[in-house]
Structures are given as structure tokens and as C-alpha cells.
Amino acid sequence: MWLFHRRKVKIHEIDPDEIFLDSSNLPSHNKKQFEGRVERPVTGKAIWSVGIAFALVAAAFSVKAFNLQVSNGPAYSDISRNNSLIRSLIFATRGVIYDRNGLELAWNEAPSPALDKGNGNYATSSSSFALRKYSALSGLSHLIGFVRYPKADSKGAWWREEYAGISGVELAFNSVISGQNGSTMVETDARGRVEREHIIAPPKNGPDIRLSIDAEVESELYKVLSAHAIKNRFDGGASVIMDVQTGEILALASFPEYDHTAFTEGNSKIIREAFINPSTPMLNRAVSGAYTPGSIVKPIFASAALNEKIIVPEKEILSTGAITIANPYDKARPSVFRDWAVHGWVDMRTALAVSSDEYFYTIGGGYGGQQGLGINRLDEYARRFGLGSSTGIALLGEVDGVIPTPQWKEEIFGAGDPWRIGNTYHTAIGQYGFQITPLQAVRYTAAIANGGKLLKPQILASSTPEFGDVGIPDSYLKVVREGMRLAVTSTKKNATVKYLNIPRLQMAGKTGTAQTGLRNESMNAWFVGFWPAENPQYAVATVLENAPAGTLSGAGPAMLPFFQWLIANKPEYLN
Numbered sequence: 001m002w003l004f005h006r007r008k009v010k011i012h013e014i015d016p017d018e019i020f021l022d023s024s025n026l027p028s029h030n031k032k033q034f035e036g037r038v039e040r041p042v043t044g045k046a047i048w049s050v051g052i053a054f055a056l057v058a059a060a061f062s063v064k065a066f067n068l069q070v071s072n073g074p075a076y077s078d079i080s081r082n083n084s085l086i087r088s089l090i091f092a093t094r095g096v097i098y099d100r101n102g103l104e105l106a107w108n109e110a111p112s113p114a115l116d117k118g119n120g121n122y123a124t125s126s127s128s129f130a131l132r133k134y135s136a137l138s139g140l141s142h143l144i145g146f147v148r149y150p151k152a153d154s155k156g157a158w159w160r161e162e163y164a165g166i167s168g169v170e171l172a173f174n175s176v177i178s179g180q181n182g183s184t185m186v187e188t189d190a191r192g193r194v195e196r197e198h199i200i201a202p203p204k205n206g207p208d209i210r211l212s213i214d215a216e217v218e219s220e221l222y223k224v225l226s227a228h229a230i231k232n233r234f235d236g237g238a239s240v241i242m243d244v245q246t247g248e249i250l251a252l253a254s255f256p257e258y259d260h261t262a263f264t265e266g267n268s269k270i271i272r273e274a275f276i277n278p279s280t281p282m283l284n285r286a287v288s289g290a291y292t293p294g295s296i297v298k299p300i301f302a303s304a305a306l307n308e309k310i311i312v313p314e315k316e317i318l319s320t321g322a323i324t325i326a327n328p329y330d331k332a333r334p335s336v337f338r339d340w341a342v343h344g345w346v347d348m349r350t351a352l353a354v355s356s357d358e359y360f361y362t363i364g365g366g367y368g369g370q371q372g373l374g375i376n377r378l379d380e381y382a383r384r385f386g387l388g389s390s391t392g393i394a395l396l397g398e399v400d401g402v403i404p405t406p407q408w409k410e411e412i413f414g415a416g417d418p419w420r421i422g423n424t425y426h427t428a429i430g431q432y433g434f435q436i437t438p439l440q441a442v443r444y445t446a447a448i449a450n451g452g453k454l455l456k457p458q459i460l461a462s463s464t465p466e467f468g469d470v471g472i473p474d475s476y477l478k479v480v481r482e483g484m485r486l487a488v489t490s491t492k493k494n495a496t497v498k499y500l501n502i503p504r505l506q507m508a509g510k511t512g513t514a515q516t517g518l519r520n521e522s523m524n525a526w527f528v529g530f531w532p533a534e535n536p537q538y539a540v541a542t543v544l545e546n547a548p549a550g551t552l553s554g555a556g557p558a559m560l561p562f563f564q565w566l567i568a569n570k571p572e573y574l575n
Contacts, residue, residue, distance in 0.1 A: 088186040089150075090199070091129035092179030094163055095206035097144060097170075099215040100250075100461045105135045105144055106170065132163070132264050137215055139222025139253045142284040143395075143459075145170035146260040166263070168284075169211065169459065172394040179206030210461040212248035217241070217573070220565050222253040228558035229255055229544055232551055234525070238285035238438045239542040239559075244446040244530060246465045247455030249393075250538065250573070252439075254289075256281040288397045290435040291543050294512030295355045296526045297382070297430040299448055299480045301373065302348055304381035305363040306476035310371045311348070313479045319343035319358040323367055325421060337361055337425050340513075341494050352483030354494040355511065357429050364428020365421050375424045379405050384470045385444035386454050387436055392466075393457040401440060404433035430512060441541035445528040448477055448484075449508075449536035484508040485533045497529070497556055504567050504574060506532040511556045515549065522546050525554030531574070538573060 097106040108130035132147050134140070145168020151160040161181060165174030182203035187196045221239050229237050241250040258281040262270040274281050283289060305311050321342040325335045339357040343350075351359035366372030373381075382388060388403040402408065404427045406419035412433070426432040439457060447454045451474040456466040485508040487497040497509040509529030516522045524546065530539040542555040566573060 087200075088184045088197075089158055089161060090182035090184060090203045091150065092181050092203040093130055093205040094132065094147070094179060095177030096208040097177070098208060098210045099213050100211060101214060101216075102210070103135070103215050105140060105211070105213075105215055107133050109133050129163075134261050134264075135215060137219040139219045139255075139257060140215060141257040141260040142168060142254045142286070143213065143218070143252050144168045144260060145172075146263040149264070149266075167397075168260075168395065169209075171396055172459075173209055177206040177209055180204040212243075212250065212459055212461045212463070213252065214250055214570070214573075217566070217570060218251035218253050220569075221251045221562055222255060222257070224562040224565070225253060225542070225544075225558060226255040228553070232544075232553050233547050234544040234551075235279060235546040236283075236285055236289075237542065237544040237555070237558075238289055239540065240286050240438050240442040241538055241540045242442045242446050242455070242457060244450040244455070244536050244539050246463070247446075247458045247467065248461065248463060249457050249459050252286050252459070254283070254285040254287075258282055284395070284397060285543070285545070286438045287393065287395050288399055288437070289543070289545070290399050290401050290437055291524050291526075291545060292434055292514035292516060293430040293436045293441065294514035294524065294526055295357075295360075295430055296441060296510050296512035296528045296541075297387075297434070297436075298352060298355065298360050299484060299510055299528075300381055300385050300387075300444060301360060301364055301378060301428055302352060302483065303448070303470075303472050303476050303480050304373055304377060306348075306479060307381075307472045308373060308377060310373065311363055313348040316345040316347050317351070317356075317359045317362050317370065318345055319356045321358075323358055323361055325367075335422055337422065343494060348479060349483040349486050350490075350492070352480065352510065353486035353490045353496070354492060355487075355496050360428045361425045365424035372424070373428070375405060375419065375427060378424065378427055379403050384454075384472075385447055386440055387444065391439050391443055391457050393439060394459055398439070399437060401437055402433050402435040403427075408433060431514065438541045438543050441526070441528050441543070442539050445530055445541060446539040448480055449530035449539050452477055481508055481530075481533070481536075484510050484529065487511075488533075497527075499557055499560055500529070500563065502563060502567070505563055506534065507563070508533040508536075509556065511554065513554060516546065517549075521549050523549050523551060525551070525556075525558075527555035527559055537575070 093108050096104060096108070099105055110130065129150055132149075134144060146166055147170050148160075148164040148166055150158055150162060152158045163178055165171035165178075180203060182199065182201045184197050184199050221241070225237050225239055229235075236255050238254045240252050242248070243250060256279050258274045259270055306313065319339055319342060322336050322338040325337065327334050337357070340355070343354050343356045343358070346354065346356050346359055348359075350356075361367060362370045362372065364372050364378060365374070382403045387401060389400050390398040404423065409417065409419055409423065423432055427434060443455065443457060447470050452470045452472055453467040454470055458465075487495055487509055488501050488507050490498070496511045497507070500507045500509060507529050508531065509527060512526035512528075514524040514526070516524055525544045527542045528540065530536040540559070542559055544555045544558060
């Protein structure tokens with residue numbers, strides 16, 4: 001019972017040491033007065049209170065430890081052995097690709113996880129990514145290209161974490177539109193169920209891009225081109241339309257095309273068939289196809305002859321159907337270089353309109369007292385107009401082409417086969433070893449149309465023009481433009497582009513036919529031109545490849561239904 005008795009405290013006198021000096025003991029502080037309060041010892045009650053508190057905390061810890069180690073020990077042990085904590089991806093959404101008019105060409109379907117725009121939270125599932133979808137319009141596969149999706153192993157670990165652009169715009173601008181993936185930390189149990197998830201870094205979606213391409217124009221161009229090619233037994237073809245003032249590409253079509261959706265989805269059957277197809281649908285002929293140009297290079301060499309002052313536009317040269325050159329190796333067998341027709345007396349403008357080979361043999365290599373440019377200057381001016389080198393377009397896979405020269409011939413055929421005057425003649429009309437791309441062709445045609453600016457082709461809308469100068473006065477280029485316009489408007493029988501004499505179009509153009517094959521058994525057909533003739537805005541280059549020699553309906557006639565469609569449906573491109 002004594003434990004419950006309060007201990008009596010004996011009253012004793014207060015020593016000075018027991019006084020705690022404190023000026024707050026008085027209502028008013030008097031510094032002159034020595035005042036304080038009594039400091040009393042800790043009571044037994046306080047000690048007991050602290051002891052009981054410690055006892056309760058210790059009991060709580062004991063209960064908790066018992067619960068963790070004994071009651072729920074096996075369960076927590078199982079969690080520690082089987083639960084996993086892994087980093088999980090949140091895939092960024094790839095940027096949308098639009099045409100110049102805002103039409104979607106490539107977009108994403110049902111991305112997951114996705115940003116909830118309502119509350120700013122991300123979905124918790126990070127096991128999937130957005131699917132890439134493409135426009136159903138024909139003729140866009142080579143331009144847009146396709147992507148390769150992220151890949152995970154059998155355990156769900158991502159060994160390829162990014163979309164990868166493989167061709168076309170998807171490849172050229174992959175670093176721009178791909179964005180940046182985010183990540184979460186995810187805890188899962190032994191059964192793979194998500195226990196908890198925490199977002200470490202949100203994804204940064206890729207920005208959208210707008211192309212200079214009018215998808216409807218390109219699609220129609222492709223349909224017209226492919227229909228004509230199939231009907232007239234051409235193996236393939238390509239066509240490019242460029243703004244002659246900015247370098248922006250309005251259309252870039254290549255026939256045949258492939259199914260870029262199947263490539264993105266990994267359809268092995270379709271992919272295999274595309275690669276073994278003898279028509280080579282995987283080849284972007286507009287950028288990577290190199291073809292003998294034939295007569296479409298004559299405008300370049302006409303402007304070169306004027307710039308070098310070896311001839312004046314009004315001087316006439318007689319076209320008799322062929323020129324004959326003595327053969328130093330066999331005097332009994334002279335070399336004959338034929339024209340495709342007898343044209344009579346032709347000046348430069350008329351020679352361009354009727355595409356006289358004799359005229360360009362003469363100003364190219366010289367004949368009958370008329371000085372020629374010679375192979376070195378033919379090479380120089382071809383390069384001034386961008387031949388023999390890539391254009392710099394953003395699309396990958398562009399080829400340089402070939403300009404025949406004595407050095408080139410020696411590399412190909414050896415020193416035992418020297419350069420001859422006939423090689424110069426053939427080079428002057430775009431034959432022999434000449435190889436150019438449709439993109440190069442539309443580029444130099446634009447330079448003739450715009451007064452000498454050699455533009456870099458652009459496929460993004462509103463791009464800043466980049467260009468060099470061909471170094472030829474516009475007064476000389478004007479003569480060439482007049483000759484190309486005369487090819488459309490002339491009433492002469494042999495004018496080569498009369499079928500495009502459409503008042504609303506005001507086309508100026510030049511055709512070309514290139515003989516191919518070991519025995520000239522095949523041909524390529526070309527058309528280059530610009531419109532409107534008086535104030536050029538757009539240039540076009542079209543090639544159809546590998547038809548039987550003698551095929552009458554070439555690239556020029558192939559373009560007629562396209563231009564008729566353009567007049568009816570896209571009048572904004574006529575002025």
C-alpha cells in the first residue's frame with residue numbers, strides 16, 4: 001500500500017542557490033531589485049509518466065515486429081522473392097505528317113499510354129505504343145516512307161525502344177518527329193499484376209511537320225503516269241513538280257510503288273514479294289533513278305553556246321537529216337550521225353522547238369566551219385545546271401548521275417579507246433553515257449525558267465529558298481524559254497509539244513527520247529517544261545523507262561490528262 005501513498009515533502013528554508021533569477025516574476029520589471037522564482041525538483045509523477053510512454057512504444061514495436069515476422073512473415077517473404085521493380089517505358093507519340101493543305105499523310109492510332117488532356121495525368125499501362133497509319137491516296141509511299149516499331153523480347157523487355165524511320169520523309173525527318181520517351185517505375189507481383197506505378201519522366205511527343213507536297217496533285221500525277229506506262233509497256237516512271245521561285249516540291253511521284261503500311265506492320269509475304277519484283281517497286285525513281293536524258297539537255301547546251309558566243313540565236317543551220325564525218329581508221333566507211341527528221345534551215349529557237357539533232361551536233365562538237373563547245377565546255381555547263389551531283393534534297397538515296405567525259409571513258413573502257421568527236425556529238429544530244437535523275441531534270445528546268453537560279457529542292461512547306469547561280473544572263477535564257485514555248489505553239493510539223501498547247505496552261509516544254517539497250521532495242525521517254533510561259537511558277541520533269549524502241553506515245557502525251565485534271569481541279573496552280 002505504501003506505493004500509493006504520496007510522498008510528503010518537508011518544508012525547508014530556501015537557499016539562494018535554489019532561486020532562478022527571472023525578471024518576469026514581477027508585473028513590472030525593476031532592474032534595481034534582486035528578484036526570482038523557486039526552481040523545484042522533478043516530481044515522481046513526471047518520471048512515471050515518461051516510463052509508461054516508453055513502455056507503450058516498446059509494446060507497439062513488439063506487436064508490429066511479431067506481425068511482420070510471425071503472423072505475415074511467409075507472405076512478405078514471398079513478395080520479397082517474387083515481386084519485381086522495373087523501369088517501364090511511356091512511348092512518345094510520333095509527330096503527324098501533313099501536306100501543304102493540312103491533309104494528314106501519316107498519323108498515330110490510339111496511343112497508349114496517352115496524356116489525359118483533361119487532367120494532365122498519364123495512363124498507367126506502359127506496355128503498348130501508337131500504331132502508325134498512312135493516307136490511302138496512291139503515289140505517296142516513296143515520299144512518306146515507313147517506320148519500324150519498338151520491339152520487346154519474350155519477357156517484355158524492350159530491346160528497341162524507339163520508332164525508327166526507314167525511308168522517305170519518315171527517315172529524313174526521324175530526329176525531328178520522333179519525340180522522347182518517358183518512363184515509370186512499376187512493381188509487379190509473381191503473377192505479373194501491377195501493384196504500384198510511379199511516373200519518373202513524362203514523354204515528350206514529337207512535333208508535327210507540314211510538307212510542301214500537295215497530296216491530291218501527287219496522287220493524280222501517279223495515277224496518270226502509271227496508267228500511261230502500263231498501256232504503252234513502260235516498266236516504270238517518275239515525275240516531279242517544283243516551284244521555280246522557292247524550290248518547294250509540289251509533287252514527287254514514282255511508279256510502281258510499294259505498300260508502306262505492310263512494311264510498317266511487318267507483313268513478311270508482301271515485303272518479300274516487293275523485293276523480288278522485277279519492276280523494282282522499292283526504287284524511288286524520282287530521286288534514285290538515273291536515266292539517259294536524250295534531247296531534254298539541249299536547252300542547257302543552247303544557253304551555253306549563247307554564253308560562250310559561238311553562235312547567235314538567229315543564225316540558221318541546215319538540217320539535211322544527217323552529218324557525215326570522215327573516219328580516220330577506215331576512209332571507206334565514214335561516220336554518219338543522223339537527225340530524227342529533215343528540218344531544213346533552223347535557228348536556235350526553231351532547233352529547240354523541233355529538237356534538231358544536227359543543230360546540236362554542230363554547236364556541241366563543231367561542223368562545217370561552225371565552232372562547237374567541245375566536250376570540256378559541255379561538261380562545265382552541264383555541271384553549272386546541277387548535273388553530275390546530288391541536289392541536296394532532304395530525302396536519302398539520291399544518286400549523282402554521270403556526265404560523259406574523256407576521263408570517264410578512260411575509267412570505263414580503258415586507255416585503248418580514246419575519246420572521239422562522235423562521243424562529243426552524242427553527249428550534246430544527251431546520249432552516250434549521260435545519266436541524270438528526274439529531280440536533277442526539274443531543277444535545271446526551273447533554273448532556265450527563273451532566270452538562272454539553281455534551287456535546292458525543298459519538301460517542307462515555307463522553307464527558305466537556297467540557290468546558286470548558273471552564271472548565264474537572263475537574256476540568253478530568255479531565248480531558250482522562247483524556243484521551248486515555240487515547241488508548244490509552233491505549227492511546224494515536227495514541233496514536239498503541240499499536244500500541250502492549252503490556252504489556260506501556257507506551257508513551254510521539251511521532249512526527249514533516249515535509246516537504251518545493247519542494240520538500242522529499248523527507249524526512255526522524257527518531258528520537261530514550265531508554266532505559265534510568260535511568268536513561270538512551276539517546272540515539271542517526267543520520265544518513262546524501258547519501253548520497246550519506236551513506242552510513239554511518250555512522256556509528253558502522258559502528261560496531257562494530268563494537266564487537264566489540274567485545270568479542272570487545281571486552278572490555283574495555273575497562275
